[in-house]
Amino acid sequence: MARAAVLGRLTWRVVTVGAVVQESERAVTLTLESEERITHRPGQHVDVRLTAEDGYQAERSYSIASAPDDPSVSLTVERIPDGEVSPWLTTVAEPGDQFEVRGPVGGYFVWDDSDPAPVLLVAGGSGVVPLMSMIRHRRRRDLHTRMRLLYSARGEPDLLYRTELDELAGDGFDAVYTLTREAPPEWEGYRRRIDAPMLAEVRPAERGKGTVFVCGPTPFVEATANSLVLLGHEPARVKTERFGPSGGGS
């Protein structure tokens, strides 16, 4: 096809692990260095391919956590206990290790920064990763689009990027948290699963006018997206990405 020829094939590229940062008990951020810059749009993911010595290969997809303008691409990966690729990425990978990536992939779950509409980001667990790319992009480009993150996690230690999110708050961005299993006594955020009343409280005042990005485990995304539609959000403006137990990276 002519179009494919113009855009070119997404080839596998060798990347070298730069920094390794433990984000939580189960999640690790890997910064990837590559000869040719990987340019992405906030919300996209890459395919990762690991090759064993005997040639055996395994592929999975992981969301990009960094902003497009960051000096290198980073992935935040949560370890799936019986997974195949995530245990290597989260417990074995060290600076200097090499593997392959292909992408970026996914042209729909992407924030178009030229759209002035307010943005609501709703994250369940490690579903915050592609949303973090959007939040970081907004700050890097000094954009003033109103953006709010509603972030659900089991307990406080499971909240990724907490310090950075607190630093980024202000100037039209804020983060609202809810803990579903365990909350410290002094916790001031919500203490329950995301539901329609909570979404009605946190969404932008222009009821249903903004864009919503929802990312998390399948049941979380189903429940959240259903509530948003019930609250009057146009389905076409609710973009979703579902994963787990085996739908996404493992």
Place this chain on the structure above:
Amino acid sequence: MSSARGVVTRGFRGKRAGAEHSRIPPGQYLVSDFPVLSAGPTPYLRPDGWDFRLVGTDGGQLARWGWTDFRALPHETVTCDIHCVTKWSKLDMRWEGVSLDVLLEGVLPEAAYAVAFSEGDYTTNLPVADITDGQAWIATGYDGHDLEPEHGGPARLLVPHLYFWKSAKWIRGLRFVERDEPGFWERLGYNNYGDPWREQRYWGD
């Protein structure tokens, strides 16, 4: 595996669950559950408000079935392997549905391509040669029960030999076209044809 051998990753061995299996295409891994992947909220369609339409190359309607008429058509049980572009493969999935051969009998127009259209704006394009001769169904049941909304119920297209995004959920009809028209994912970077055995995931594959 058909993929070129890549750089060896230190300390990686892999689980190899099913990977040597001759029924798992390159880059895929075996799952036992049934993952859900959709670009937006799940639409909840009432069967009595659902219909299935065939639309000709001139935009004219070739045929239409309401839910009751559709359910009265002969249904088949189809057992097949499914491969999703997000890399999961699931074997021996048991579906119930109406063969497109039944629906197209006597009305199939002279056209090389079809565009499947769904509730909402979702579309996907397929060569007519890939949806005829026992290769495609409109599925209304899975594993002995009605197809659930998050899996595309009340009815979805089923084209097992192509990546699963071609099996459009919440299908409402097929429109025949003389010239190929890339659909929703096909315009957003995914392969126009989507053969899992040739690992045709993205543009240019």
